[in-house]
Amino acid sequence: MPRQTAVTASLVTLIAMAAVLTTIGCSTSGKQPATVELLARAPERGNWSPQTLEVEQGEEVTLVIRNVDAVTHGFYLPGLDLTVGEIKAGDVREIKFTPQVAGEYGFYCSVWCSDFHMHMRGKLVVK
Amino acid sequence: MDHRLPIKYVILASCLTLSACGGSGEFSGDLVGGQRTVEVTARKFEYDPSIITVKEGETVVIKLASEDVTHGFYLDGYGEQTTIPPGDIKLVGFTANKTGRFTFRCSETCGHFHPYMIGHLRVLPNRKYYAGVSLVVLLGLGSLAYGSKRREKHRTHLFGVIPLDWRFELTKYKPIRALFKSRWFPLVFILLNFFVFVVILVAGFAGGFSAGNVNFGVMVVWILWWVLLMTIFVPVVGRFWCMTCPFPLIGDWLQRGTLGSGGRQKSWGLNKKWPKRFRNLWPVTACFLLSTLFVGFFTVQPFATFVLLALIVIGAIVISLIYEKRTFCLYLCPVSGFQGLYSNFAACEVRVKNPDICKTHTPKTCYLGDEHGYGCPWMELPFDMNRNTYCGLCLECFKTCPHDNMAFNVRPFGTDLLAERKRTDELQNRRGLDEAFKSLTMIGILFAFFLTMQGPYGWLKDMVMAASLGGYGLFLGGYLLLNLGLVPVLFLAVSYLSKQASGNREVPLKKVFVDFSYCLVPLGVARWAAFSLGILLPNGSYLPRVFSDPFSRGWDLFGTAGYQWTPFLTGALPYLQLSLLFVGLAFSLEYGYKFANRIFATEREATRGWIPMLLFIIALGVFFVWLFEG
Numbered sequence: 039m040p041r042q043t044a045v046t047a048s049l050v051t052l053i054a055m056a057a058v059l060t061t062i063g064c065s066t067s068g069k070q071p072a073t074v075e076l077l078a079r080a081p082e083r084g085n086w087s088p089q090t091l092e093v094e095q096g097e098e099v100t101l102v103i104r105n106v107d108a109v110t111h112g113f114y115l116p117g118l119d120l121t122v123g124e125i126k127a128g129d130v131r132e133i134k135f136t137p138q139v140a141g142e143y144g145f146y147c148s149v150w151c152s153d154f155h156m157h158m159r160g161k162l163v164v165k
Numbered sequence: 166m167d168h169r170l171p172i173k174y175v176i177l178a179s180c181l182t183l184s185a186c187g188g189s190g191e192f193s194g195d196l197v198g199g200q201r202t203v204e205v206t207a208r209k210f211e212y213d214p215s216i217i218t219v220k221e222g223e224t225v226v227i228k229l230a231s232e233d234v235t236h237g238f239y240l241d242g243y244g245e246q247t248t249i250p251p252g253d254i255k256l257v258g259f260t261a262n263k264t265g266r267f268t269f270r271c272s273e274t275c276g277h278f279h280p281y282m283i284g285h286l287r288v289l290p291n292r293k294y295y296a297g298v299s300l301v302v303l304l305g306l307g308s309l310a311y312g313s314k315r316r317e318k319h320r321t322h323l324f325g326v327i328p329l330d331w332r333f334e335l336t337k338y339k340p341i342r343a344l345f346k347s348r349w350f351p352l353v354f355i356l357l358n359f360f361v362f363v364v365i366l367v368a369g370f371a372g373g374f375s376a377g378n379v380n381f382g383v384m385v386v387w388i389l390w391w392v393l394l395m396t397i398f399v400p401v402v403g404r405f406w407c408m409t410c411p412f413p414l415i416g417d418w419l420q421r422g423t424l425g426s427g428g429r430q431k432s433w434g435l436n437k438k439w440p441k442r443f444r445n446l447w448p449v450t451a452c453f454l455l456s457t458l459f460v461g462f463f464t465v466q467p468f469a470t471f472v473l474l475a476l477i478v479i480g481a482i483v484i485s486l487i488y489e490k491r492t493f494c495l496y497l498c499p500v501s502g503f504q505g506l507y508s509n510f511a512a513c514e515v516r517v518k519n520p521d522i523c524k525t526h527t528p529k530t531c532y533l534g535d536e537h538g539y540g541c542p543w544m545e546l547p548f549d550m551n552r553n554t555y556c557g558l559c560l561e562c563f564k565t566c567p568h569d570n571m572a573f574n575v576r577p578f579g580t581d582l583l584a585e586r587k588r589t590d591e592l593q594n595r596r597g598l599d600e601a602f603k604s605l606t607m608i609g610i611l612f613a614f615f616l617t618m619q620g621p622y623g624w625l626k627d628m629v630m631a632a633s634l635g636g637y638g639l640f641l642g643g644y645l646l647l648n649l650g651l652v653p654v655l656f657l658a659v660s661y662l663s664k665q666a667s668g669n670r671e672v673p674l675k676k677v678f679v680d681f682s683y684c685l686v687p688l689g690v691a692r693w694a695a696f697s698l699g700i701l702l703p704n705g706s707y708l709p710r711v712f713s714d715p716f717s718r719g720w721d722l723f724g725t726a727g728y729q730w731t732p733f734l735t736g737a738l739p740y741l742q743l744s745l746l747f748v749g750l751a752f753s754l755e756y757g758y759k760f761a762n763r764i765f766a767t768e769r770e771a772t773r774g775w776i777p778m779l780l781f782i783i784a785l786g787v788f789f790v791w792l793f794e795g
Contacts, residue, residue, distance in 0.1 A: 053359060150251045
């Protein structure tokens, strides 16, 4: 194979690989064990995902909420007084907290997001 | 929603009639003591009422409420902005001291069609519209008066000023020629675009069903790429995109067994020949029309963009393994048709410098290829090329010509439209019904696109994005009828009238139809550029955000992730759009009269035969002025 071809070929492959790997890499790496990801979607398009979050009592948790929907959502967990307010479409919000008391806590969407807005709820289980 | 459709049609019909008559109809809301109050309900993806009519000088208060999710309100030209959470009532007040039609649009991401949730405020009297219509009519009738005066010079000059054969050769500069002869050009751009499109595909796939306006794939393809294509690439350079398009890269590689170096084709594929009767714009016209049926999906949904692009990538690879060279680009790529046709208007061309050198030069390395480059991948005969339609600007002929006889020229706009048919045209460079039909379908497609993306009709948006199957079916039916039936039949009728008016019985109707269709090209290029500006200026400010956070992971690569939606120059949009239309119209009229002189035998016949076509073009001009500003 001519040298130029080899160079081009490796360039093309590298570019493609780099693009794919950066995406996958950045989306999975850098994740601490105590990071919990929560996807926000209106109930008819998938609801909170996962709808049940499990965390350990007394350990600091980073909750990453990603709005992968096409409308604005909000996050409100009254039991631990956690709120991030509005999360617009495509936005990502983080909250850090340390749950002290074991139990189950409900969380809700705090922005009217669809006809089924009232069904957009999930629970946080502190073990 | 379906049961309300008939009433909506009646409303639409009456709106159309009203605006066509100059729109002195009903004003909106209630007028109390010089203040006009209009109650507007916002819902996905319309305002109700979506057309607000007020009188110049009135104090206007718009009471906004939302029926479903948080919407926004931004009024072009006046700059008023607010957000409307459901359950709230927001007031927007201003003095209607600017006349014309102003678009108000949603400023809060409210769903897939959010960027195209639009209403119109009409402040009467709509002087911009009247001025536009008058100017179109004046231009049209003026060109006729001027046309009957000019004699010899107009045959050889554009507008009687610019010589049609004027050329400025860019490649006479050594660095440019050296660049064009390098194997790395335009490969470097292709590789760069390859990277961008990998990111687009990943973003489209990862974005799934999230909002398109915060997705890298949707934004870069439909807001940036499309608009650059329609406002700069095609009108000025021609098939510039084809030069740098990354989609055929893998196919080329498979066919050539090498990417960087030159040489004759030794394809790994079957290298079959594309059937002769499809060597024209018919297949690409069909492909484009077919893809536009799904416009309500892929322009707003990341995953749909991914599917469309993936189909094109896979199609390009598969076709490259079955058929020879750039068969996919020539005959199957959906965006190849309008690029090919409208490139004839472009101000750039690749041509032979001195045809005499080519006559004695054998073998024809530009067609067969040599150790420096490949035989024309676009299956053109570079030594005999006289039109841009099928020239992909890949620059291989610069590399293969041992006499440096190829030139990249700047030229007056649109000179290819006058290109004569030549011997080889039956084989590959057809100038005929296929191009005429492509030109005509681009009218109906623009009409539908404009109403969907810049029009105030929520019910139409519901139909186009298939909110209900019945509505979508109705859209498909109406859309295909418009493009395949109404517009071509109307143009046929005008061509027939033109033939009758000329008094020439000898000239075939097909010749009148085909040759006159080319005078729609400049107006076509102009209206698409105008439409595209109406997409970019309001929505371009979503771009800084997606550059910094292409996969919606909360990144901030360039520090622009927090950039808020800011409409850019939307107050000037009507003037920009109208100016583009006028320029296009002027070129259409100029070339149209030249065509008339070619179609008919005598000048007298030409002038008489031109009149029905002139009236049609004036009507078309008025129609677009109404669509954009009425």
